[in-house]
Amino acid sequence: MYETSSTHSSGISLKTQLYGLVFFLALMSFFSSLIMSVDHTRNYLNEQMGIHAQDAATSLGLSISPYLGEENIVIAETMMAAIFDSGYYASMVLVSPENKNLLSMNHPSTIEGVPQWFIDLFPLSPPTRNSEVSSGWTIAGTLHVTSHPGVSYLQLWNYSLNALSGLLFTLVASLLVAYIIIKAVLRPLYIVTEQANAITKKQFIYNKRTPITKELRLVTSAINSMVKNVQKTFISMTDHTEILTKEAYKDNLSQMGNRRAFENQLHSHFDERRITQASIVLITLPSLQNINLELGYKDGDEYILKAVKIIKLWLSNIQGTQFYRIAGGCFIVTFPVSLDLCIKNIENAQKKLNAFNSNRYSNGFAKLVMCSYNKKDNTGDLLSRLDTLSTQHKALVSSADAFNEYKAPALGLQEWKMLINDIISSGDIAFSFQPVVLKDKPLPLYSELFTHFTHNNESINNGQFFAMAERLDLTSALDKKLIMAFTNLKKHYQDQRFAINLSDQSLHDEEFLSWLENYIPLNKETFENIVFEINESSLLNDIDSAKEVIALLKQHDIKVCIERFGSNLSSFKYLRGLNVDYVKLDGSYTRDLISNPDNNYFIHAVNQICQGLGITVIACHIENEETFEKILDLSIGAYQGKYLQSPHKITINHKKNNSQSHTFNLELAYDLT
CATH class of the missing domain: 3.30.70.270 (Reverse transcriptase/Diguanylate cyclase domain)
Structure with missing residues (x-):
């Protein structure tokens, strides 16, 4: 099958794992501290209620002992009621030696201001304390005092709220400090990740910051060394290739081709x-x-x-x-x-x-x-x-x-303008395709599309047509028409990857690029398997502008190919800053491969440079077996040419009828071994 359109990293990031671990430990510490603190306070309040009940029983027993006679029992009851009405007691019971209730007082068990779930979660067990009451030298009875839990529950609830606030503040402060520390520790790792990603985008970034962490310092140093070595190798190879190109194909004085x-x-x-x-x-x-x-x-x-x-x-x-x-x-x-x-x-x-x-x-x-x-x-x-x-x-x-052979043009400028505008507005566009074949794989890397125009049932020469469109400043409008026509075609071939060309004028036209940026999301499925081919001459006209265009395409996982690579005999160092996927060698190097051995060195050098940058090299215009065998010896990644398959017309009806002829058969199995 085709290579995937994009590579997405899987798994959980180290940052997420560290933050998750710290947050988990902080929460565990927070809840355990809160529960232990509240439970400790609950036990303390139970003890305090026991001491309080015992003190009340002892002091009250001594106070009422002189009044336990029948004639003074009312005084004892009054004294007992005075203490009981303070609200700190659940019950007070005076029992005779015969286990008969002499006096009995009880408060309702309702507790105000404390949620029931808290009472259920942290139950208090108010203890009952006893004190023997004497009347002279005899035991007149036993006083049983039980503290009321309401006040203790309220104290426990208020304490819990204060503890929760304090521990929550500590938790937030700890997490904030942990976040700052982890972020500082991981910052060098982020830079290392950016370096690695930059290398995949053919950019070499050197990290001058030295991390404090020993392990990260070693990783940073290793990545810097790798970047330096890759950059050194790239520069060395490009310099060597440039020298070879100049010696073989360039005139030293004029800097033109020789x-x-x-x-x-x-x-x-x-x-x-x-x-x-x-x-x-x-x-x-x-x-x-x-x-x-x-x-x-x-x-x-x-x-x-x-x-x-x-x-x-x-x-x-x-x-x-x-x-x-x-x-x-x-x-x-x-x-x-x-x-x-x-x-x-x-x-x-x-x-x-x-x-x-x-x-x-x-x-x-x-x-x-x-x-x-x-x-x-x-x-x-x-x-x-x-x-x-x-x-x-x-x-x-x-x-x-x-001027020899000069002939008046068949159409004037205005006639050409009308013709091109007619095709842009309502003309039909036909497509043919030619596959780009991967080495040792039966399915194509992608299939390049070629356009065909007709007017009054007569074919229009593409070169002349596009040249006039450029002269009349209509190339961008024409490219919009082609892309929309391609979109309609692609709906019938969602599983196929196609390549379409982007003209020089459109590449540097802000209005066209704005249109394209809005058009792609509206046809997202159509653009999933697509390659934009950009002519090297167009790209070299404005490298910075081309980088912006490539960045825009990459945002939508669209692959980019530089075609006619090497035709300008210029420096290849510009590849270092371009996030392209393929370079298609200029056909002149392939056509003359057998008779011109210098082409072998050039193609081999370009292939080595591109392999180091993760770019697939495509050799095109392979028209005979001898050239194809030579290209195979040079270990080029992909091939295109009439020897493998000539361009064939695409017909949508062909797809619907499931025809097996090669009018549109992108699954041709090429024996490349």
Whole structure:
């Protein structure tokens, strides 16, 4: 099955266990202290009632002894009643030697001001004390005195309330102190946990605080050492990979791709963007040789850098544009669009280059020619065609007529705008899929979706369509349409994981991201198994903005993939701060894997770096068995390409009919052993 969408920690936290233990012990201590204290007071009051009854019996017996005769018994009764009416006694009984009641007085057993449950819980047993009463030298009777428990119960109740208040205050104060102490003790552990979580998010945080607790100090030191070693390894590997990349694919002076990079990536537009036609520009510096001979190579380098600045400034407006320096004064620029969509950019660049014409540049500052090309054109033939164009035009190219194969666009801007808006508002969008296969597992990691548009029953070229949408600032609106269409599709395939692409414009559009943040919770089930693929060029345009987007997606357990990884020949250190799950290598490294051994080292290095960060590397555009076997030798985590399965159209009816054909069969078992 698919890997789980998120990893949730299970079990009870140490903080909860410690707080629970302290709270339990505090409560046990509180209740035991309260019960023992009340019980001790109860026993004391029972003893006090016994002493009180005995004193009363003794003193009263002595007082009434002279009045026990028949003629004075009323005086004895009066004296007895005076003491009894004080309310501290439950009963007073004077019994004759013949066991006959001479005098008897009793109070009701009602107790006021004390709850009955308390009386039942802590019963008092008022003792009865006796005193013999003499009349002369004879025993006239026995006086039995029993104390009334009412006052004792009230005293016991009041004492219990005071004890409860005091012990409760002590309990709260103790728990507060325990909370502060435990929090202080556990703070270093929280920091260690944050360090560990940060590592899973490809971030390296060093804890400079030294805990007081010996054990935690050792743990902190160990984690810091681990972070330092992982970071050191990451930096070492990325530095090594950057050096390898620069040596193999980058021009040192211009920081553009070199001829090898150009040959690798010439046809990348066709596979990555599903287009049928691209455009290429050759820019030459005809005065470079004279500058080097007359003024020196330093001035020649300045000449080159000045041209590079203009070229990048005026030709980088189209997403996916690639720049190369293939020789001393020769530059190549490729566009993932047809000529009609980039002609204005080229004309503007030519005007800016012509503005530097002067006596300093005897043969002119720069010369520019361009043509279209398709996937069948090889590098040698294409360069020959451009060289022929450049040779034919001896003068500086400054007008549109000099551009070879330039054709008027089939649709004007307003027509394109209407077409795109029609599709956004009410157009139908079809999808096809291509699985990304995990190594040694029969089920795919996910399936990448590709969109298809039609207008008047005719297919629209995706590359041209998205290029015009970007030019007209409609990409974000189009992405909303695609996501909503995907949501409707996903309802029929809840158990499948799909990947959809997020455009450059949408990635950095606050309004779109706000819409997405509100849209995801409303379609939570749809977004449970989903991957957003972000183009590396789009991400590098604004790393900080991309981090915010990735953080937003991660809040909803959405996985993120960087596609066309390595196409910009830039530093890979940016991966350290990005919480991404997958990187999909640029197809140029896979397509040229057999003939270009440098690609092996590059892919191997990237794979090692990503494995250290917990990122799965995906090799795409695998189109033959030889390439696939080579990729397997490099231990890449996942694969994609026509050799494994070509893109196939998705039809919802297919799902309903339970068809077994591979129009939509994501459970293909690939033998990867």
